Amino acid sequence: MAIVGSELKWYQSKVVNDTTSNGGRISTTVIPSGLSNSWWPNFTEAQLAVGATQWRKSFLRIDNANNDIGYNCRICLQKPTPGADKLYFAKGTQTDIQSGTGSLALYGSGKLDASVVTGASTITVLLEDGAVTIFRNGGLIRISDQVLTVNSGVVTVTSGNAEIKTIDTVSVLGSVATITLTSALNYDFSATDTYISSMIEEATVTGATTGKVVTSTAGTFTEANMTVGNLGSLYQVVTFTFTSATNFTVASDEVTFATATGSISSTYAPTNVGVGASYFSVPPSCWGGTFATGDTVVITTIPPCVPVWEKRIVAAGTSTIAAQVRTMMTFVDS
Secondary structure, three states: OOOOHHHHEEEEEEOOOOOOOOOEEEEEEEEEOOOOOOOOOOOOOOHHHOOEOOOOEEEEEEEOOOOOOEEEEEEEEEOOOOOOEEEEEEOOOOOOEHHOOOOOEEEEEEEEEEEEEEOOOOEEOOOOOEEEOOOOOOEEEEEEOOOEEOOOOOOEEEOOOOEEEEEEEEEEEEEEEEEEEEEOOOEOOOOOOEEEEEEEEEEOOOOOOEEEEEEEEEEEEOOOHOOOOOOOOOOOEEEEEOOOOEEEEEEEEOOOOOOOHHHHHOOOEEEEEOOEEEEEEEEEHHHEEOOOOOEEEEEEOOOEEEEEEEEEEEOOOOOOOOOOOOOOEEEEEE
C-alpha cells in the first residue's frame, strides 16, 4: 500500500503559547488547513509597533492504518509569505521546547533574482534577510514557478514546473544568494514568478522505540519485535513492572491504559480509544530470559512524525500585515 496525501497530517504540540515552555511533545490536535488563524494568531498593534518574534511547533505525521513507512520525507515552504513578516522553519526534536530553539538551523524561501534557462547550473536568489542562513552546501532546494490552488486542504497544480536539486556551493552577498547546483536545470524559470525553497530532509518516518532500560538479573527485552503503529502511537515513556515471573503491570507517563496488566505469554496491545488503534504492541517474542518480581522494563515509543519549528518575525514599525498565507509543502515516498 502507498501513503496518500490525506494520511499526511499536521499536529500541534502539546503546549502552544508565546513563552519559553511553548512546544514539547506531539498532541492529538490536528491543525486545520485553509482556515484563518488556525495556526498563527494575528500580531497585535503593540507587537507591530515594537517588533516581535513568535515560534510555533508542529508535527508532520503519517496517519496510515497499514503502518506504511514514509521514505525520503522532504518539507519546505512553497514561497515566502506575502505579508510584511518573515517566516522560517527548522527541524525540532520529539520533546524540545521554545527555550531550546536558539541554535536551530533555519530553512526558508526566496525569489529567483535572475531568469534562467534549461541547462543552467547556477541560480541567484533574492533573500528576505541576507543575514539569515537558509541555504547550505549539500542541502536540497525546490525550484518552482507552479501556480497552486487549494480547496478544502487539497492542493492542485494548475500550471508551471518544479524540480528538486542539490546545492553544490552557496555564497551570499548582501541579500542575494548565488547557488551552484550539482546538476543542471530541466526547465526554464523566470524571475517574475519563481521561488526557491530549502528543504528539511528525513530519510524514514515510522513508529519507533528508544531508551530501553531493563532492570533485571536474568530477563531480557527485544524491542525490535515491538510494533509502534502509525495511527494510535504517542510519544510516551512506558514502564513494565513485574509482579511475578510472568505477569506485569504497565504505566505510561502520558496516558492511563484501560488494561494495565499483562503477561509474557500473550500480546499486550493497549487501545488508543480516540482512534481505535493500539498505542503499541508487545508480543511474547519480546520477552526473554527469566524475570522476577520487581523487575522493570522502561521504553519510549515514538510516533511516525517529523517535528518542525516555525519562526515568524515582524519588524518594528510595521503598520499592517494583510492577505497573509503560508503554505507548507510535504513530499513522502512509500
